[in-house]
């Protein structure tokens with residue numbers, strides 16, 4: 001379980017990005033995080049990843065406080081072109097972080113090939129990243145994260161740089177690996193439909209500085225389908241609700257079905 005309590009972060013220039021943020025994410029949940037542009041979503045992920053030290057507050061993963069980059073964490077960023085090493089083959093890019101796991105060369109290569117298969121790129125291992133399309137490169141980034149077998153995966157607007165069709169394919173890929181690997185995933189997105197489509201829960205952050213503004217369970221069937229799920233009345237209701245909340249609205253009482261009411265903090 002990931003537990004965040006009273007998280008504050010001020011940057012060196014005094015800019016307050018996070019203001020007393022509390023959030024608990026149970027094991028195996030796929031949590032979508034949305035909020036107005038610049039509200040502090042990436043800052044939150046960077047604190048969880050141990051890349052920046054928060055000014056105050058605590059973050060713990062499975063009971064242990066996060067003070068540096070956690071061992072069983074993987075991160076997928078939007079900018080795949082800068083996260084893959086162009087001078088390494090795809091297979092070696094995926095295998096590289098496994099050195100931290102203490103795996104031998106043959107074991108690393110086998111794990112990399114298996115991860116590439118699981119993202120639908122069984123034949124790409126010998127190519128270089130620049131020989132692949134943007135969507136394929138992002139699949140490689142996801143394969144690299146998966147090969148590491150993390151217990152927590154952070155995804156910061158991971159599909160922001162690909163076309164709409166590829167984006168849908170990657171959303172379904174993430175859903176598939178989430179269901180099969182039972183990884184806890186935090187996915188930051190600007191796309192409200194996407195947050196509802198992939199999420200078990202959607203957290204809406206306040207306009208800066210960030211706190212949790214609303215916390216909404218997604219009451220959709222686990223098996224998601226790009227056409228059918230997006231046509232369900234619950235999907236349509238929820239995307240409208242999340243959209244309004246991101247724009248700063250308060251929840252309309254009775255907007256959610258009984259037992260699924262989102263919580264709003266003060």
Ligand SMILES: Nc1ncnc2c1ncn2[C@@H]1O[C@H](COP(=O)(O)OP(=O)(O)OP(=O)(O)O)[C@@H](O)[C@H]1O
Pocket residue numbers: 011012013015016017035036037038039040041042043044208
């Ligand atoms: N290194 C920094 N120094 C000072 N301020 C920063 C720094 N990094 C980010 N900020 C500011 O902190 C605030 C939150 O930034 P952050 O990138 O976390 O927001 P975000 O919600 O991820 O933004 P977006 O939706 O545009 O991706 C913004 O106002 C940003 O300008």
